[in-house]
Amino acid sequence: MSNAVRTPFTCYMPDILGTMTTYHCPRDGTRSPISALTWCCPVCRGPWDLDFTPSPGLALHVLPGRANSLWRYEENLPLSSPEVSLGEGRTPLVPLTDTVSAKLDYLMPTLSFKDRGAVMLAELARRLSPDRVVADSSGNAGTSIAAYCARAALPCTVYVPEGASPKKTQQIRAHGARLVAVPGGREATALAARAAADEPGVFYASHVFNPHFLHGTKTYVYELWEDLGGRLPDALVVPVGNGTLLLGAALATAELHALGLITVRPRLIAVQAEAVSPLAGAFRVGAEDLLPAAGHGDPAPTLAEGIAIPRPPRARQILAAVRGSGGTFLTVSEDEIRDAQRDLAARGFYVETTGVACWAAVRDGSAYRPGSVVVPLCGAGVKTGMAG
Numbered sequence: 001m002s003n004a005v006r007t008p009f010t011c012y013m014p015d016i017l018g019t020m021t022t023y024h025c026p027r028d029g030t031r032s033p034i035s036a037l038t039w040c041c042p043v044c045r046g047p048w049d050l051d052f053t054p055s056p057g058l059a060l061h062v063l064p065g066r067a068n069s070l071w072r073y074e075e076n077l078p079l080s081s082p083e084v085s086l087g088e089g090r091t092p093l094v095p096l097t098d099t100v101s102a103k104l105d106y107l108m109p110t111l112s113f114k115d116r117g118a119v120m121l122a123e124l125a126r127r128l129s130p131d132r133v134v135a136d137s138s139g140n141a142g143t144s145i146a147a148y149c150a151r152a153a154l155p156c157t158v159y160v161p162e163g164a165s166p167k168k169t170q171q172i173r174a175h176g177a178r179l180v181a182v183p184g185g186r187e188a189t190a191l192a193a194r195a196a197a198d199e200p201g202v203f204y205a206s207h208v209f210n211p212h213f214l215h216g217t218k219t220y221v222y223e224l225w226e227d228l229g230g231r232l233p234d235a236l237v238v239p240v241g242n243g244t245l246l247l248g249a250a251l252a253t254a255e256l257h258a259l260g261l262i263t264v265r266p267r268l269i270a271v272q273a274e275a276v277s278p279l280a281g282a283f284r285v286g287a288e289d290l291l292p293a294a295g296h297g298d299p300a301p302t303l304a305e306g307i308a309i310p311r312p313p314r315a316r317q318i319l320a321a322v323r324g325s326g327g328t329f330l331t332v333s334e335d336e337i338r339d340a341q342r343d344l345a346a347r348g349f350y351v352e353t354t355g356v357a358c359w360a361a362v363r364d365g366s367a368y369r370p371g372s373v374v375v376p377l378c379g380a381g382v383k384t385g386m387a388g
């Protein structure tokens with residue numbers, strides 16, 4: 001059961017955020033006020049989207065002098081004037097080759113792009129004043145939520161699979177979060193966190209189910225738009241597990257286009273590890289959702305553990321976003337991941353194994369025109385070390 005069952009979700013009183021903003025279900029249109037702490041649609045148990053339209057006003061000339069963080073795009077964010085920030089965003093864009101540039105999201109406060117979304121969830125949680133925050137992730141999302149809850153002085157519990165990497169659990173504990181190690185892998189961990197999330201007074205800081213996370217990750221594209229002087233590259237190459245960066249990128253390009261701030265939308269090129277590629281498989285056969293045979297239970301081992309998600313809850317949205325952009329899916333082998341990590345390190349970039357997948361997919365560059373592709377290097381090498 002989700003909290004929605006206990007909380008009237010058809011009430012549209014202005015909520016604690018001082019707005020009429022609500023969650024809605026993209027599948028069946030069910031709505032819930034944000035203040036209800038309802039973490040999923042009570043009808044289909046799917047993830048929420050957010051009713052949000054940017055206010056007019058964003059333009060390149062209004063940006064100089066604003067906060068040197070992702071909060072500079074305030075007209076286009078569902079929350080503004082945050083009390084919670086670690087100075088996230090504004091990561092460098094540097095050329096790798098004539099064709100491909102890299103955006104260094106591994107230089108974020110907790111060393112991964114997840115900070116873009118985690119700061120939104122922590123700021124929202126602070127405003128909603130829950131008894132506690134829960135999250136589940138063995139990786140970068142969990143560490144990021146733990147750090148931002150520390151910054152917001154919110155009590156936080158992070159569920160991780162037993163056997164999660166000691167470096168990551170150390171970081172979660174260091175930020176003062178309570179760590180619960182769950183036997184039985186990722187699925188069991190998600191179930192344990194969701195059971196906790198159903199308890200009254202709990203805010204589930206889910207990077208998958210809570211759409212505020214996507215309104216944070218979309219700032220990756222707003223920064224590119226600003227850095228490129230009001231345009232976007234032909235192709236945005238993005239790693240996809242649960243698709244939070246990809247869906248954030250799709251949101252940003254739709255918003256920028258609707259506001260007349262770009263005329264041409266980039267193609268979204270989604271990258272998965274060959275070993276765990278349920279979305280690439282569905283895309284290849286023209287399916288609108290995961291194929292029934294897509295893996296249940298824990299995924300096959302891959303060096304790109306951060307994108308090893310066998311059944312992403314936002315699969316339909318991810319497939320539609322890639323198709324709608326005229327993009328495609330690419331997959332990379334374990335050898336290609338290993339080589340790409342070595343190659344980036346040899347160029348001076350120390351990047352974790354998941355964070356090199358996009359470079360592995362497009363480093364040849366021959367399919368693209370000069371200066372037309374951006375890849376995120378989105379997690380720091382110190383998190384995993386070298387694969388070999």
Ligand SMILES: Cc1ncc(COP(=O)(O)O)c(C=O)c1O
Nearest residue numbers: 140240241242243244306378379
């Ligand atoms: C470094 C890195 N890259 C990519 C991803 C994939 O993000 P998503 O699951 O939102 O697609 C993750 C997720 O943990 C990650 O840590």
Ligand SMILES: [Zn+2]
Nearest residue numbers: 025028041044
């Ligand atoms: Zn629903």
